[in-house]
Amino acid sequence: MFGAQPMEDSGALFGLLESLFPVRFESRSNNDYDSLAGVVLMHGDRDAANQVSDLGLPVFVVLHDEGTRIPSEGAKVTLTHNSVLPRPMRGQTLEVRESLDVAIVAARTDEVVVAAMQGEPIWVLGWRGGAARHFVGTPLPALAGKDFLYEHVNDKQFICFLPLIQFLRDLTAADAWTPPPIRASFIFDDPNLHWKRYGHVDYREMARHAEKHNYHAAFATVPLDAWFVHRDTADLFRENKGRLSLLVHGNNHVRSELGRSFSEEDALALAAQALRRIAWLERRSGVEVSYVMAPPHGPCSEAMMRGMVRVGFEAACISQGWLRELRRESDCRSRIGLAMSENVAGLHLIPRFGMSSRNFRTRILLAAYLDQPVIPAGHHEDAANGLELLEQLASFLNTLGDVHWMDMKSIVRSNFSMRREKEVLYVKMFSRIIRLKVPEEVKQLCIERPWLNAGAAERLRWREDQTDFKVIDSYGEEPIAIKSGAELEITSVCSGLIHPDNVPGLSPPLWAIARRQFCEVRDRLSPAVGRLLGSSMAKAKSDRLALSELRQRQ
Numbered sequence: 001m002f003g004a005q006p007m008e009d010s011g012a013l014f015g016l017l018e019s020l021f022p023v024r025f026e027s028r029s030n031n032d033y034d035s036l037a038g039v040v041l042m043h044g045d046r047d048a049a050n051q052v053s054d055l056g057l058p059v060f061v062v063l064h065d066e067g068t069r070i071p072s073e074g075a076k077v078t079l080t081h082n083s084v085l086p087r088p089m090r091g092q093t094l095e096v097r098e099s100l101d102v103a104i105v106a107a108r109t110d111e112v113v114v115a116a117m118q119g120e121p122i123w124v125l126g127w128r129g130g131a132a133r134h135f136v137g138t139p140l141p142a143l144a145g146k147d148f149l150y151e152h153v154n155d156k157q158f159i160c161f162l163p164l165i166q167f168l169r170d171l172t173a174a175d176a177w178t179p180p181p182i183r184a185s186f187i188f189d190d191p192n193l194h195w196k197r198y199g200h201v202d203y204r205e206m207a208r209h210a211e212k213h214n215y216h217a218a219f220a221t222v223p224l225d226a227w228f229v230h231r232d233t234a235d236l237f238r239e240n241k242g243r244l245s246l247l248v249h250g251n252n253h254v255r256s257e258l259g260r261s262f263s264e265e266d267a268l269a270l271a272a273q274a275l276r277r278i279a280w281l282e283r284r285s286g287v288e289v290s291y292v293m294a295p296p297h298g299p300c301s302e303a304m305m306r307g308m309v310r311v312g313f314e315a316a317c318i319s320q321g322w323l324r325e326l327r328r329e330s331d332c333r334s335r336i337g338l339a340m341s342e343n344v345a346g347l348h349l350i351p352r353f354g355m356s357s358r359n360f361r362t363r364i365l366l367a368a369y370l371d372q373p374v375i376p377a378g379h380h381e382d383a384a385n386g387l388e389l390l391e392q393l394a395s396f397l398n399t400l401g402d403v404h405w406m407d408m409k410s411i412v413r414s415n416f417s418m419r420r421e422k423e424v425l426y427v428k429m430f431s432r433i434i435r436l437k438v439p440e441e442v443k444q445l446c447i448e449r450p451w452l453n454a455g456a457a458e459r460l461r462w463r464e465d466q467t468d469f470k471v472i473d474s475y476g477e478e479p480i481a482i483k484s485g486a487e488l489e490i491t492s493v494c495s496g497l498i499h500p501d502n503v504p505g506l507s508p509p510l511w512a513i514a515r516r517q518f519c520e521v522r523d524r525l526s527p528a529v530g531r532l533l534g535s536s537m538a539k540a541k542s543d544r545l546a547l548s549e550l551r552q553r554q
């Protein structure tokens with residue numbers, strides 16, 4: 001599926017696209033269009049496009065060589081309301097933050113403009129004999145060296161990729177998987193249940209604000225902080241669990257805590273201690289915590305990921321920058337960052353981005369376009385000037401369609417796509433544990449786990465409507481008989497799974513406790529020096545008993 005010119009520099013790009021879509025690219029010449037599903041004309045013109053269209057084939061034409069150039073740096077790209085675009089993209093205006101060589105595409109009277117830059121058409125769509133004809137004035141970047149496709153499909157160059165990816169999506173629509181709806185949550189790192197506020201975050205105020213402006217705020221809490229729970233704050237979280245929730249933030253919250261090189265044993269011990277402390281927090285507070293890790297300061301080593309998945313963490317939430325660092329050496333030009341989640345060392349990783357990012361609109365749209373959960377993340381300082389930032393982000397997100405705001409556990413468990421063929425439902429998992437309702441008239445289920453390499457096996461466990469689990473030790477995507485309309489819970493069990501209580505304990509170094517106390521005091525004093533000293537920290541001191549009990553359980 002290729003036309004007119006050899007692949008040249010773009011061979012790597014097309015190779016990668018073959019791994020993302022059920023297509024195979026072939027370099028063709030001499031007008032050989034035999035048995036093609038569609039055609040990409042790299043240095044095309046309208047005459048060549050007409051020839052392809054007359055055969056009833058969809059065609060994608062790069063008209064970049066011709067046409068007047070548009071100064072692009074800092075330019076605005078406007079996407080129209082054309083139905084060729086997915087709904088969240090329609091009508092959006094986005095900024096191009098990098099200089100690009102873009103040419104104007106002249107639209108004919110029977111063609112419509114899909115995207116314009118500075119008011120000039122750069123992506124035009126027409127139809128001829130029922131076949132779509134895309135004309136673009138944007139170049140296709142040549143991937144080189146250790147480039148990651150995501151580094152190009154980002155807020156800098158997204159407009160170069162969007163038309164081609166959309167062309168391929170349309171071409172393969174019949175085989176397409178149905179993704180989940182847009183899912184979203186804010187994440188704040190560091191807060192705990194020691195008091196009714198943490199730094200600039202007032203939990204009650206945020207719960208009310210979240211209800212009013214329709215969003216969810218998840219707080220990544222440090223397991224070391226589990227030793228004390230402020231009763232009223234725990235009650236507030238329980239009563240507002242649709243708006244406020246907790247996930248896990250490291251263990252002791254020391255610098256680069258999860259990013260160091262660990263032995264398998266040490267990584268397992270640290271991950272197990274974190275979950276034991278969190279289980280203790282859940283028991284004391286009655287607040288359910290998502291077993292999803294937000295690594296402090298970003299990095300997380302592969303040994304640590306293996307340790308986390310073995311003790312029962314369902315996922316980690318990690319920035320795109322750190323995601324790219326993970327496999328830079330071993331897997332160049334990886335498709336990393338383009339799937340609903342990544343699986344590294346057995347653990348699923350969900351991308352997040354800074355909520356105060358200047359181009360947050362593009363970041364949100366890209367996540368939504370890639371069917372990824374939308375996770376703007378920040379710290380209590382992001383609420384220093386009130387909650388306007390959250391209001392701004394939530395109101396933009398809520399215009400994109402049916403947005404499901406939820407806690408991280410629910411987000412992780414809805415990470416799958418589906419495809420139906422008569423009575424058979426195909427499910428592709430992007431998390432280890434998923435929940436779904438079986439559509440009526442579906443009687444069989446086939447489960448795909450994209451992270452398992454050929455020949456690798458993981459135990460599959462599932463149950464219908466909260467009944468007993470059924471287990472297949474070695475599952476190879478064969479159909480499983482299921483009940484129509486049932487609520488299903490499916491788990492892919494990692495090898496070496498171990499209950500955290502069965503992993504030897506660790507004593508936290510005293511300096512780590514002191515460091516964490518210092519950080520908390522600093523954060524709490526940040527909005528108003530002295531205001532909280534008399535209340536939360538005095539309360540914290542009075543609960544030394546709880547701390548010593550927690551230590552015994554570690």
Ligand SMILES: [Zn+2]
Nearest residue numbers: 189190296297
């Ligand atoms: Zn932190």
